[in-house]
Amino acid sequence: MSEDYEIPENLYYTKEHEWARIEDNLVVMGITDYAQTQLHEVVYVELPEVGSEVEQMDAIGTVESIKAVSEIYTPVSGRIVEVNRSLEDKPELVNEDPYGEGWIAKIQPTNLEEDLKSLMNAEEYAEYLRTLEE
């Protein structure tokens, strides 16, 4: 049930289950509670490369459980300015705190206003999850 997943109000969401939060002039991103629940035990995160220029919805890394490899897509275009190195030793942070300590990357956006138009808000994402369950 979509009610079982945490979907914070102030974030933007992709159809591939990434979230984006605007913080100062940067976009912090990670994968959603739904995504981490589907993967179950995250045992490895292949982090994006700092400094790389990315287009919205480019695959920039992977989140992996023992059985599955899930691509990470960037919710916005821009330059990767920081990645969460603590996931190298503690990938399980993605499961434990997907919207907090399990964040994946910070991006200096280049086309933010336009990019946000194609992302969902919390209400739309909750509705989207319901359609996936049907």
Place this chain on the structure above:
Amino acid sequence: MQLRRTQLYEFHKKHAKLTGFSGFEMPLWYKGIIEEHMAVRNSVGIFDISHMGRVIIEGKDAENFLNYLTSNNVSRLKPLQAQYTTILNEKGGIVDDTIICRLEEDRFLQVPNAANREKDVDWFRRHLEGFQVSVRDVSDEVAMLAVQGPRAVDVVNKVSDTDVSGVRRFSGLWLEIAGAHVLATRTGYTGEDGFELYIWDATLDDPKPAYDVWNSILEAGKEFGIEPCGLGARDTLRLEAGMCLYGNDIDDTTTPLEANLGFVVKLEKGEFIGREALLKQKEEGVKRLRVGVKLLERGIPRPHHEVWSDDTKIGVVTSGTMSPLLRCGIAMAYVDSAYAEYGRKVYVQIRKRRVLGEIVKFPFYDTTKYGYRRA
């Protein structure tokens, strides 16, 4: 297509994350792959493996028939002894890898992989001519469980009417558990000590004996922290132990010599299907070999990833995972035999990254600390 179910499906449906495997709807995990995996390495776990096949081969010529159709030497088996072996095609390719247990002088139990249930029986039936032997698939009348881990013997002893401590590896005995008639063999697919239990008269329509045994073992195992384990842990356990998964690491195009399974090939025992091809291959030398690759840097190898030595592509990964015990990436790969030496540094191409690894012996773990040989 409707997925097939085992005798214990209702338990899995209630307690597990389910997955499709070889046409069966099976438990992937109950609590989680890592926890279940570690329960087996450190104490004990129980698996429903009824998706595997059970085939009875019997008759005056059963021994000769199986010697002709498999690479190992069935004549070495006394009643209630089992062996790992391969069924080969004329080219020496592996039709299936399997356990054969001699039940009586002229009666054998063969255990196909789930995906090969029909394939093995068809293959046997196509080669019946000249042998007084019958082949009967009893998979849906006999359930199959595995109790694995260093405390498996303790758990089985608590529920069995017979003490199993003295049973040797690859031997078996008949016993009674929770009123059910059970063949127990000291075998498994985890690298650990333990038993595989064949529960007779547990049909898909009337699976009660299977539940009785399953539940009594779960109850008896509580004091040891027993976990029901799904196919996820079964896969990571067998990979750490260096055991092949049919369809991934071996198939109709790989020979047991290439797969590093030479110990199941008895060329001196007489004629068998595939022997000529293997003799020729042995004479010429194998071009590729199945080896273990342990990653020395972060990453998880997966099937089809390429293996490189400096600037030369030397092979390909057939199975890979993050080892829950070793906490690093491990893989089985076929590499050019010229490069197949322990300690050689290689790279696994994981998407855009080249990840450093090393060719190592099976099993991946320290056998003085883990596995059935541990002190």
